[in-house]
Amino acid sequence: MSIKNNLNNIKNSLPENVTLVAVTKTHPVADIMEAYEAGQRTFGENKIQEMVEKFDSLPKDIEWNMIGHLQSNKVKYMAHFVHLIHGVDSFKTLKEINKQALKHNRIINCLIEVKIASEETKFGLSITEVEQLVTSDELKNLKNINIQGLMGMASFTEDKSIISTEFKTLKTFFDSLQKYKSLNVNPTILSMGMSGDYKIAIEEGSTMIRVGSAIFGTRNYN
Numbered sequence: 001m002s003i004k005n006n007l008n009n010i011k012n013s014l015p016e017n018v019t020l021v022a023v024t025k026t027h028p029v030a031d032i033m034e035a036y037e038a039g040q041r042t043f044g045e046n047k048i049q050e051m052v053e054k055f056d057s058l059p060k061d062i063e064w065n066m067i068g069h070l071q072s073n074k075v076k077y078m079a080h081f082v083h084l085i086h087g088v089d090s091f092k093t094l095k096e097i098n099k100q101a102l103k104h105n106r107i108i109n110c111l112i113e114v115k116i117a118s119e120e121t122k123f124g125l126s127i128t129e130v131e132q133l134v135t136s137d138e139l140k141n142l143k144n145i146n147i148q149g150l151m152g153m154a155s156f157t158e159d160k161s162i163i164s165t166e167f168k169t170l171k172t173f174f175d176s177l178q179k180y181k182s183l184n185v186n187p188t189i190l191s192m193g194m195s196g197d198y199k200i201a202i203e204e205g206s207t208m209i210r211v212g213s214a215i216f217g218t219r220n221y222n
């Protein structure tokens with residue numbers, strides 16, 4: 001199967017309201033161009049440096065999504081072009097994104113990462129912490145960010161009922177977030193689902209899936 005075929009098969013199976021982020025981490029520019037030529041414009045990377053290098057050498061109508069865990073001190077390298085940042089899990093990071101966005105006279109779209117998996121290693125805020133964040137007075141001062149919704153990763157398990165339950169929890173919380181809508185909180189995006197679980201995620205209400213290996217094949221980290 002080619003990248004183009006993989007991409008088209010997935011795209012054709014998606015409901016109209018679901019956006020596909022093609023996750024290109026570790027894959028070369030030539031592979032990204034193959035997806036680009038097949039019409040894909042939304043791509044995701046999990047390391048800022050790798051995303052910056054790819055941004056520099058690829059067409060400028062690509063919408064780059066940062067899907068990895070963020071280090072505040074690196075936000076400045078992508079602030080001039082990043083389209084959507086998925087993995088925000090602290091007020092400190094939001095403040096830094098706001099500061100860098102202001103320098104470029106931009107508003108940067110962000111998703112708050114919520115910890116839904118039971119595994120200890122996953123990043124993200126608890127539901128209570130997200131509620132505190134979106135209702136805090138300090139957030140009102142961050143005029144150069146736009147919180148567009150939530151992102152979550154389910155447990156890495158074969159047990160589909162666990163994955164469904166975790167996604168369901170996130171969707172319920174996402175719906176309840178509508179009551180906090182404000183100038184910089186506009187929840188319209190629910191980013192959940194990867195190659196292994198995006199079908200379950202869509203059943204549970206995902207509006208954005210992040211798919212890498214099902215399009216580009218397995219990753220080689222060497």
Ligand SMILES: *Cc1c(COP(=O)(O)O)cnc(C)c1O
Nearest residue numbers: 023046067194195210211212213
């Ligand atoms: C790598 C990655 C993906 C894509 O994973 P696949 O299993 O290859 O689809 C999705 N989300 C995040 C946060 C990732 O780091």
